[in-house]
Amino acid sequence: MKRPLGAQISHALKERGVDVIFGIPGVHNQEMYRGIEEAGITHVLARNEQGAGFMADGYARASGKPGVAYVITGPGLCNIMTPMGQAYSDSVPMLVFSSCLDEAQAQRGQLHQMKDQRAAADCVADWSCQANTAQAAYGLIERAFEEFELSRPRTKHIQVPIAQLEAEADPAPFPNQPALHNKCLPPDVAPIMSLLNIAKRPLFILGGGARSNLWRQILTQLGAACFTTYAGRGMAGVGYALDFGAMLPRPSSSEMIASADLVIAVGTELAEVDLWRTDLGHSANLIRVDLDPEVLSDRHRAAVKLQADGESFARALLAAADQVQPATGWSPEEVAQARARWRAEVDAERPGIVPVIDALRAAMPVDTMIYSDMTQFAYVAKEIWDMAHPYHWHHPTGFGTLGYAMPAGVGGAVARRGKPTAVIVGDSGFQYTLPELGTAVELRLPLPIILWDNGKLKEIEDSMVRSQIAPNAVVARNPDFGKLAEAYGARSAAPENLDELQTAVRDAFDAPAPTLIRVTPDISG
Template sequence: MSPSPTITKGQQIIELLEAYSVDTVFGIPGVHTLELYRGLAASNIQHITPRHEQGAGFMADGYARITAKPGVCFVITGPGLTNIATAMGQALGDSIPMLVISTVNDGSTKEQGCLHAMPRQADIIRPLTVASFQLDANDNVTHTMSQVFATLDARNGTPLGPVHLQIPLDVIGQLANDETVQMIKQPIEHQQQQTQKSADILNHIQSAAHVINQHNSIVILAGGGAVNAQDQVKQLALALDAPVVTTINGRGLMANHALSVPASPSLEATRSLLAQAHCVIALGTEMGQTDYDMYVNGNLPPLKNLIRIDISPSALQASKQFGIHCDVSQALTHLLPLLTHKLPSVSSGEARASITRQAAFTQLPKSYQQHHRFLTTIIQMLPETIIVGDSTQPVYAGNCYFEAPAAKTWFNSATGFGTLGYAVPAAIGAALGRRLEQNNEPIIALTGDGGLQFCLAELATAKDWALPIIFIVWNNQGYSEIESSMLNVGITPVGVSPKPPKIDALAKAYDIGYTYLTSFEALTSELQKAAKGQSPTLLEINEALIMAQIESITPL
């Protein structure tokens, strides 16, 4: 397909997005993005209209996590870009591929009194990206888009995260005049082949195998960068008889396996396991504070013979570690055949994992154990669900200890950038991603009454698309976690009790089903009922009533 000489560069971008298998874009049309929409209706790309650009970014985030494809957003110059910046920050912190395409006022205006004027727009947003591009008048559109998508492809050895492409208003409407879109894939495939065959990487993998084969007491740390290598991670664990500690974004990678340790590396029991290991293999984890030192006490033990595999070069710069700059799946493909299988001993991997699981659960505060019962009840009733969380108390508890049923079924914003207002729109993106795979199993959006008010208008987007999302609002009448934090350090709580809206009235306003839960026993029946509806449902939970009824927890 060759671009017609009568189409604009904006239209050509749509054609190129299709050629790169983009099937969904999120955005709010504006006068500055009209040329992106000129060719959209004739394409096979579905357009999702959120109620706020921040919602568009969070939807793109949830979509990308489920599909392993970049979430694509269209935003206007200035406020469109600043509105989506928070979502870009969360995606950057969690290494989620996202493409944000914006316009920008043309250079001749000097940004003086123009609509949506934003001086040095690219400079302002660049710190929230892994790469930023601008399509200027003399640039080749096809070449620019090939650079953009090469950056979004982990197989090219580039760190994942948001990529920004901005197009001046006097350029986006110009007539397209460069080569055919069929030419775009050849250079990218060439880059992938060169990356996969890199002699340096293969040498590093051979050296890592030599170190691993010399040790018997091994522990694996698996993060979000390993979620697309679930089978290989399991093969590695079995070959090495090694417990697998999963980070927040890695939960479910071992899904109730005897070698699984779904407990935060910030817990003392998990740290004890790591301290006793003779070799630690870290797969796709930046080893950031929100996973490894959430209590900020600096007590993570030194990790002996640490081997790290990561696509982010910055994650491999620390001393006293052996770094392999590579996608986890690619690296394990080459590493697994080089390993000598370990035979289970008295201190087998399964025994070490079991001891750690039991100790970690016992170390949880009583409230977190109760939250764990709440979360496991959801999974028991809806074993195929995905739980998308906000920064709210059951999510904090689950991040400390919780076994998700599979990879990519537990993710939230209580890590990394740590924003509020994530769960509702991210669940929408996840549901849209699942629908494209002909999967209409319900998704849980777990948010507090405080976090809901950051994004409650996006309930309308879920209704627009009749998405099977169960919105669970954990209502504790304000910012209870922050109130507790203030009290713990001797501060009189201030500003932590904003009155929530009437949730039932919100549900009625957005024309979605609603139930107010006052008993823990009712949770199971309401989840089953909501799951049959194949449309959005809102369940409000009175925290005080529910927590009082969860009286006993059975240790794992």
């Protein structure tokens, strides 16, 4: 039956599998809220549109489904643009709906007015489009979900004029049959198998786009070593003897890569935030496998390129792997020695954090999904904390925004009710999106929030000192975080040693509310 278009949009999203929407209602977008409950969708109320966007991001990473957010014209869209940029850079499927003014050029002084909000959002999204009719809105929804499925997932933005949201509209057409994937097949990997057949020291670099649970089996069968990017951690599981881990940023990792006689990079940009250097370091043939043509044509100049998704490539590779004798050029001893050396480097660069991480890891279930913020504690953990499962550690890697972890962890916990989810955040980053603690309390989420409180922007201070700059503006007065958490209705803990930390974390997973666990550098003695 006919309904206002704002209500029909929620029904159209429900038909495409959307169960949760994050956002904040306002007078401009209230018509989008008319159909949410009617469609059977849960709405999660954020405290700021930035929080809503990060929640949608966290939900998408945990569920594998697009994260959806509703925001108002102007400031609402501006507030969510940081999460939109983060989701774009980290290949997260996020769909943002906003209202917009019916006419923004001939009349000035309107509520929430921007000169060109569609263009502003386009700077941090895959695309940003205005739907001036119901048919256009439905078509853009169809396009967004098709692209989420078939191409590199990134942020999409659809804005609808207020008058159109209020106007009666027919229901959206039933979702079209999705396009079939162009899957990678065993014949497609024949050139790669020929190179693997003569390689003695093949090396895989597995990124977030590798997306398969077959890699441990593939690596074992081929006798190959591997690195992972931060986003690819867990692809090889724990304990694979030829796994160098997420140590690509270690400067001397380039020497190990140079010793390989074949390098295969799957689902990774090999970007600055993956390597923290200009060159990968390879001297042998480089093979790139990726969905994105821009990645395949980048500065690393691969000798063999294959446009494919990680899952179908892994299946094709495994199907053909019996044609290759396992390589014998790598030894577990050299991998173990390299990892031990790099772990010592990490410990020396940021002293005192490694023991805390080891204790924290021992206290968490192996299937815990972790959301971390831009903080020294997370920088250390991302290198030395081996993940048993892929896609269980999420970090704002590309855009690199502070304030990500708290709301993203809420979104992740919503997506995986009954499964362990945790947040790691610094004292400064936590205060960017602290009010979203209220949302976590409302939802009664058993969410441990490990707050690394060193009382300053320590990473920036260290960088300034290295650059011989007086460390200005790196110390801020912190609140009593425990009292602040309790004021929201959350629990709090302030462990004084590592045993107390482990107890606090275990208790937090069983609590009927989030628990803020304040940890200072003094905890490791």
